[in-house]
Amino acid sequence: MVITVRVLVLGAGVVGVTCAWYLRSAGHEVTVVERQHGVARETSFANGGQISVSHAEPWANPAAPRKVLQWLGREDAPLLFRPRLDMDQWAWGVAFLRECLPRQTSHNTQQLVALALHSRALLKQLRADLALDYYHVERGILHFYTSEADYQVAQTSAALMRTLGCDRRSISAREALSLEPALSSIVPRIVGADYCAEDESGDAHEFTVQLAQRCVQQGVKLHFNTTVNKLRIVDDRCEGAEVSQAAGATTVLQADAVVACLGVQTRAMLRPLGIGLQMVPAKGYSATFDIVEPARAPSISLTDDE
Numbered sequence: 001m002v003i004t005v006r007v008l009v010l011g012a013g014v015v016g017v018t019c020a021w022y023l024r025s026a027g028h029e030v031t032v033v034e035r036q037h038g039v040a041r042e043t044s045f046a047n048g049g050q051i052s053v054s055h056a057e058p059w060a061n062p063a064a065p066r067k068v069l070q071w072l073g074r075e076d077a078p079l080l081f082r083p084r085l086d087m088d089q090w091a092w093g094v095a096f097l098r099e100c101l102p103r104q105t106s107h108n109t110q111q112l113v114a115l116a117l118h119s120r121a122l123l124k125q126l127r128a129d130l131a132l133d134y135y136h137v138e139r140g141i142l143h144f145y146t147s148e149a150d151y152q153v154a155q156t157s158a159a160l161m162r163t164l165g166c167d168r169r170s171i172s173a174r175e176a177l178s179l180e181p182a183l184s185s186i187v188p189r190i191v192g193a194d195y196c197a198e199d200e201s202g203d204a205h206e207f208t209v210q211l212a213q214r215c216v217q218q219g220v221k222l223h224f225n226t227t228v229n230k231l232r233i234v235d236d237r238c239e240g241a242e243v244s245q246a247a248g249a250t251t252v253l254q255a256d257a258v259v260a261c262l263g264v265q266t267r268a269m270l271r272p273l274g275i276g277l278q279m280v281p282a283k284g285y286s287a288t289f290d291i292v293e294p295a296r297a298p299s300i301s302l303t304d305d306e
Helices: 014-025 064-071 087-099 102-130 148-163 173-179 204-217 265-273
Strands: 002-010 030-033 141-145 169-171 192-196 221-223 226-234 237-245 250-260 301-304
Touching: 002 014, 002 237, 014 030, 014 204, 014 250, 030 250, 087 102, 102 204, 141 148, 141 173, 148 169, 148 192, 169 173, 173 192, 204 221, 226 250, 226 265, 250 265
Parallel strands: 002 030, 002 250, 030 221, 141 301
Antiparallel strands: 141 192, 169 192, 226 237, 237 250
């Protein structure tokens, strides 16, 4: 069976659903397909939820190669890298090292901060316009350090952020404690911190669920339990995608435009078009705890590199 749609969005995570909203707002007919039974069920489901413009520096920076070497072989490393006989991994590694050069890092930082500031402004406007309530907290992000060397690097980064329009302030351990009393038990270990009051946090899954509801109200079509098998390519042009539904039926969705929002699966999906994305998957961990003593729980989103 062949069905024609105008704009096809692949993936209903936070990026796919947000794309669908803005495309519909621009007047396009939009269809979204998702392999899970609902929106934001994978990468967007359980994460830290920080809108941290103040820490938009790229992972690829001059200090990264030394840290990676120090962490090799450590199972408790903050970033665990396991070398494999995988050409894609090594090609990505070479590209990563190239971006660690000072000139590249400076350029990339400027681009990332500009994008992050723009994104945060749009998020605030979207939240106000649609009355979205996704447990967002507008108390800033407090990043504290227990290593003097790391804190010195952070002060340099904070100064750069301020020149780029992001008000990230370097503060003392005492000032950090005044902002977040929950740090009292470890304050002797803290050598310094930085704080950006404009940053915020929230539940990405809840945000996506609510925005998807607004999308449907505006006429966006969402199809769940629908897996993208491959793109439909005719004369070197993408004209849609072949999808399979839970019952096993295969359908071709023809489209004037396709937006791929499939996370790390996007790389393999776009390869037939000659688009080589430098993406490799990374795994993060999220834990949820019951709050036993609310008075001692943090009220500000905290980040600890150690």
